[in-house]
Amino acid sequence: xxxxxxxxxxxxxxALLSEILSDEGHTxxxxxxxQQARAARERSRPDLVLLDIWMPDVDGVTLLKEWGSxxxxxxxxxxxxxxxxxxxxxxxxKFGAMAFLEKPITLQKLLRSVExxxxxxxxxxxxxxPVVGLxxxxxxxxxxxxxxxxxxxxxxxxxxxxxxxxQGLASEQLFExxxxxxxxxxAFEKSYFEFHLAKENGSMTRVxxxxxxxxxHLYRKLKQLGVDLSRNKRGGGI
Numbered sequence: 001x002x003x004x005x006x007x008x009x010x011x012x013x014x015a016l017l018s019e020i021l022s023d024e025g026h027t028x029x030x031x032x033x034x035q036q037a038r039a040a041r042e043r044s045r046p047d048l049v050l051l052d053i054w055m056p057d058v059d060g061v062t063l064l065k066e067w068g069s070x071x072x073x074x075x076x077x078x079x080x081x082x083x084x085x086x087x088x089x090x091x092x093x094k095f096g097a098m099a100f101l102e103k104p105i106t107l108q109k110l111l112r113s114v115e116x117x118x119x120x121x122x123x124x125x126x127x128x129x130p131v132v133g134l135x136x137x138x139x140x141x142x143x144x145x146x147x148x149x150x151x152x153x154x155x156x157x158x159x160x161x162x163x164x165x166x167q168g169l170a171s172e173q174l175f176e177x178x179x180x181x182x183x184x185x186x187a188f189e190k191s192y193f194e195f196h197l198a199k200e201n202g203s204m205t206r207v208x209x210x211x212x213x214x215x216x217h218l219y220r221k222l223k224q225l226g227v228d229l230s231r232n233k234r235g236g237g238i
Contacts, residue, residue: 001025002047002118007037007063008080009055013103017050020110023205034058041067046075048117051097053081053088061092068096076117080105107205190225197227 004026006017011032018028029044031037034057041049053060060079067073079092082103089100098120099113193207200206208215222229 001027003027003029003044004114005029005031005037005040005044005046005049007031007034007040007049007055007060008052009033010052013052013080017105017110020107020205021114023203024111024114025201025203026114034063037063041072047121048114049075049077050101050114051077051079053079053092054083061088061095064092064097065095076121078113078117186225189221190227193222193225193227197229202229 001024004021006014006021006028008014008017009032014030014032018030022028027044029040029046031040033055037049037051040046051060051064058066060081064073064077064079067077073096076098077096078099078101079089079097080101080103081088092100098117101109101113193211196207196210200210204215204218208218211218213221
C-alpha cells in the first residue's frame with residue numbers, strides 16, 4: 001500500500017478522504033494549507049498527493065508549479081476542486097498534475113484515479129540477469145521452460161500442489177436446517193458477510209459495494225449478527 005498526502009483546507013473533505021483511503025489500506029498524511037503540505041512532503045515522502053486547488057494562502061496550482069520548478073515533483077499529483085474549469089484542469093496538467101477530480105468526488109472515481117496513479121508510477125521489474133555461459137545473442141527469456149512435473153533427468157516427479165487462493169474461505173457452508181427459519185437465516189447471513197469481509201481483507205467499502213448495502217445499514221447488520229470485525233480489519237476507515 002501507499003503513503004498518500006491529502007491537502008485541502010476543508011476539514012470535512014480531509015476527514016472523508018482519509019477514511020476512505022485508510023480503509024483501502026493506505027497510510028494517510030493530512031495538510032490544510034501549502035505550508036503544511038510542504039512540511040508533510042518532506043517528512044513522509046508520499047507516493048501520491050491529492051491537492052486542492054482553492055486554498056486560502058497559496059493555491060494548489062501555484063504549489064504544484066513550485067514543486068515542479070524545484071525538482072520536488074517526484075510523486076504523482078491529483079488535483080481537486082469544486083469550482084474548477086476546463087482551463088484550470090488543463091493548466092494543472094501542463095504543470096505536472098496526473099489527473100483532475102471535480103468535487104463532490106464520487107467513491108468510484110476517487111478509488112479508480114488513485115489506483116491508476118499508483119500503477120503508472122509503480123517501479124518496473126528489473127530485466128532478467130544474464131545467464132553465464134550463454135552467447136550474447138541468446139536471451140534467457142527465449143529458452144524453453146521445463147514443465148514443473150518433469151525432473152532434470154526427464155523422469156516425471158511429483159509436482160508441488162498449486163496454492164489455494166483465499167485460504168480459510170469456504171465456498172460452501174453446511175447449515176442445520178432443522179431449526180427455526182430466523183435462526184437458519186441469521187446463520188447463513190453471518191457466514192455470507194464473514195466470507196466477503198475475509199475476501200476483501202476487511203474493507204467495509206468494498207463489502208458494501210459487493211453486497212449492495214449502504215455502509216450504515218451494513219454496520220448495523222454485522223453488529224446484529226455478531227460478526228467479529230476486528231479479525232479482518234486492516235485499519236480504520238469508512
